[in-house]
Amino acid sequence: MKNTGLMKRIALSLTLFSVLSALDPGAARAGVLKISPSMNARIKSIMGHSIGRRVRYRRSGRSTIWVLNRIGKVKPITAQFEVSGGRIAKARVLAYRESHGHEIKRSSFLSRLRSSCNAPNISGATLSVNSMRRMCRLAKYLHSQVR
Numbered sequence: 001m002k003n004t005g006l007m008k009r010i011a012l013s014l015t016l017f018s019v020l021s022a023l024d025p026g027a028a029r030a031g032v033l034k035i036s037p038s039m040n041a042r043i044k045s046i047m048g049h050s051i052g053r054r055v056r057y058r059r060s061g062r063s064t065i066w067v068l069n070r071i072g073k074v075k076p077i078t079a080q081f082e083v084s085g086g087r088i089a090k091a092r093v094l095a096y097r098e099s100h101g102h103e104i105k106r107s108s109f110l111s112r113l114r115s116s117c118n119a120p121n122i123s124g125a126t127l128s129v130n131s132m133r134r135m136c137r138l139a140k141y142l143h144s145q146v147r
Contacts, residue, residue, distance in 0.1 A: 031057050031064075033146060046138050055142060063089060064143045068135040072098045072128035079132060081139035088114040088136055101125025104132055 033055045035043065040050050047070065058065040063084040069076045075097035082090040091113050093105040103109055103122045113119040117136035122129050 029059055031059050031146065033057060033142060039145060042141060043138065046141060047134050051138075057142070057146070059146070064139075064146055066139040066142055067094065068138060070131040070135050072096075072101065072125075072131050074098070077104075077128060077131050077135075079135050081136060083139050083143035086140060086144065088117065088140065090114070091132075091136065093132075096128075098125070098128060101128045104128050 035051070035053050035055065044050055051068075055066070063082055066081045066083065067078065068081065069078050071077070076095075077093065077097070078095040080090075080092045080094055081088055091110045093110070096102060096105055101122060101124055104125060109119055109122065113132060113136055117133055117140065119129060119133065
């Protein structure tokens with residue numbers, strides 16, 4: 001029943017994306033990035049798995065906003081990344097479901113993640129930190145693919 005878990009994560013991602021859109025509908029317009037086979041190969045090298053055939057994002061000027069999901073240790077982490085000029089301008093953890101490692105939601109961790117997508121490890125949350133790093137790199141890559 002792995003598909004059930006995947007469907008729940010996709011539904012959660014789309015719900016969170018809709019909520020973010022409803023908060024400020026005039027600020028950014030929605031877009032869909034179609035994933036080509038060559039892009040999918042690069043995404044697999046970043047994430048370790050594919051993410052589907054389409055990814056939704058928001059665009060405001062030259063900035064893009066991505067809501068991404070990845071498994072931490074056993075439960076998904078949902079994070080939002082704003083990419084501007086090829087750099088992470090803002091990073092937020094929208095939903096963290098693990099029982100420990102909540103430090104990745106702290107602004108000190110997220111500010112270091114923004115500077116290079118290579119934030120320091122957090123004791124007891126190595127897998128969650130690695131997931132955040134991968135999602136950060138993915139957001140930058142996807143931003144580079146938007147025309």
